[in-house]
Each structure stands twice: as structure tokens, then as C-alpha cells.
Amino acid sequence: MLDYERRQVLDLPARPLAVTEHRAEIKGCPHCGAEVRAVFPPGVNAPVQYGPRFQSLMVYLNQQQLLPYERLAQLCQDLFGQPLSAGTLVAANERVFAQLEPFAQALVQQVPQAPVVHLDESGLRVAGALHWLHVASTSQLTFYGVHPKRGTEAMDALGIVGACRHWVVHDHWKPYFSYPECLHALCNEHLLRELKFLWEEQQEVWARQLSDLLLGLHRRRQKHGPFNESQFNRARKHYRAVVRRGRYRHPRPPAGQGRRAQSKAANLLERLEDFDWSILAFLWDARVPFTNNQGEQDIRMIKVRQKISGCFRTLHGAQMFCRIRSYLSTCRKRGHNLWEAIQRAVLGLPFIPSCPPAGP
DSSP: OOOOOOOOOOOOSSSSSOOOOOOOOEEOOTTOEEEEOOOOOOTOOSOOOHHHHHHHHHHHIIHHHHHHHHHHHHHHHHHHHHHHHHHHHHHHHHHHHHHHHHHHHHHHHGGGGSEEEEEEEEEETTTTTTEEEEEEEEOOOEEEESSOOOOOHHHHHHGGGGEEEEEEEEEEOOGGGGOSEEEEEEEEHHHHHHHHHHHHHHHHHHHHHHHHHHHHHHHHHHOOOOOOOOHHHHHHHHHHHHHHHHHHHHHOOOOTOOOOOHHHHHHHHHHHTTTHHHHHHHHHTTTSSOOHHHHHHHHHHHHHHHHHSSBBBBHHHHHHHHHHHHHHHHOOOOOOOHHHHHHHHHHHHHOOOOOOOOOO
């Protein structure tokens, strides 16, 4: 033989569901006649049950791949020849939810300690009523919480934003500013979209100029790093000069006339003047990003789930999904195999993230 050529075929077994039968011996005492039964292995509690690998696969497909209960039951029938009830799937999710309690507690403690926390919120239908999904995330951690309210009542109940003492990045939703202990940085991607509208739809020349300035400052910061004090002051001076050009077209109303309706341009200019430090924070602190893309990316898949499966039937169901999805997102960010991570949770040994380093 000169040599041989290799060819491999990877395939699945016909019915990839193994059944392991455990038998516990029952013996009788020869002296008193009492029965003595052997003990089954830990976790074998019912005459027929699903093992941790199968349970974790169902949770993974439901919570990560977003397959609804009915489609998941059909998948089990087609692939494994095993009918599966919605109750079994709910019980598997409930088990993981309960086992993730230590993870949830660690998350509430650790997210506020991160140097930068991204915040966002979005509407969520629960039991036919509007609720709100809140996200607080970093590059390594993700917290999801659901609450009937959107504002500070919800944020206080979830316990994240009020505990933050470093940077929080958001889209200028006013209730976030109810927490002055935080350092607030604003998402410039939102700002660029507003400026683009004013330039393209209303021919506001200053809006295009400010957009060009912000993008130019961003490119310079990416290339050369954070600005020093003198560089930041010059950039802020240029920024204010462009904003003043906009004010020539949209002056502030005279004092004493009270609050009245303003144009979109005037409202934006007011924000640009009052929050210039938060808008330009990315220039002088290397930790602050130009956008809030992290928060928006983390909240996007929850919206996809709602489009696929519709609203949540109960608040508990929504809370269960938020906790499990927080775990999956955090594990994914750290490069863990998600199926294996859920198996650990099913067995009562979930991954618990270590505390991130706090900023100065």
C-alpha cells in the first residue's frame, strides 16, 4: 500500500435520544421480613423523566433560538420521535429560572460597578398590556428587567441605575438624569440621525456642519486617542460656534413667556447647548464610546422574540425570559458554549461572573 485517502461523513443518528434505565434492587430482610430498597442516583426522581442534556437543549432552543412552545414540541416529535408537552417545556424553564437566582443577584451587584454601563428601554406586551423592557449592559454583562412602568419607579425597582457611580450611556431620555450620581454620556448616533433629518428635510445648514464636526472629532479620537484639556477646549469651542449658527435661525423665546411649543430644530438646539459636556464626553475619556450601540444591540433580540412569539401571557413568564436571557447574553459575551452553560444551570451550577474592575 502506498498511502490512503481520507473522507469523513458527519451525520446524526436516526433517533438521537438515548434511554437509560435505572434499576434499584428491592430485598427483604430474612429475619424481620422488612423490604429494603436501593437508592436511585441523584436527580433520578420520577418513573420517566428527561435528563439534564435534553432539558437544557429545550431551554436553549426556546430561550436562545426563540422557538415557540408549539414549534419546539413539533421539533421534538420530528427529530426524536418523542411527543413533548408545553407543560414540560415550562417546567424546564422554571427550573433554570430558579437555579439562576445566584447569577441574578451577582448581576445586580456587578453591573453598577462597571466603568461604563449602557442603558436602553423598549415597550413589551405582557398579558395584553404595555410593559417596559429595561437593559443595562456592558461588553461582558447583560441585565434585562421587565416592569409595568418606564420611568424612575421601574429603574428603582430593578436596582441598577440608582447604584451606578461611573459612566452611563443613553439616548437622553430625561428620567435617566434623575440620577445625578452617575456620569452621563449621550449617544451620538441618535444625535446624528436627528441632524440628518434637519439637513435633508429642512435644509438646516448648521445641522450638516455639526454632523461633520462630530464625525471628524470621532475619527480623530479613534486615530490619536483621547483629547487633552487644550484639545478638548478647542473642540468644544468649535462645537459651540456651530450651535450658535443654529440659534441665529431659532432663537430662544424671551424670558417670562413660559414654556411653549418649539420646532424640532429649536428643541434639539436646546439640548445641544445644555448637554454639550455629555455629548462630547467621548473625546476626553477613552472608556466612553461614541454611541450606545452596545445597549441597542442587547435589546434588539428581545424585540425579535416578541415578533416571533407575540406577547408574554404573564408577568412571571416575562421575568423568567429576562433572567434566562440575561444569563445567555452574559455567557455569549464571554465566549461560553450556551448549551453547556444551560446544562450547568439545570444541574444547579450556573456560571457566576466575577466582579469587573471599577473605574476611578
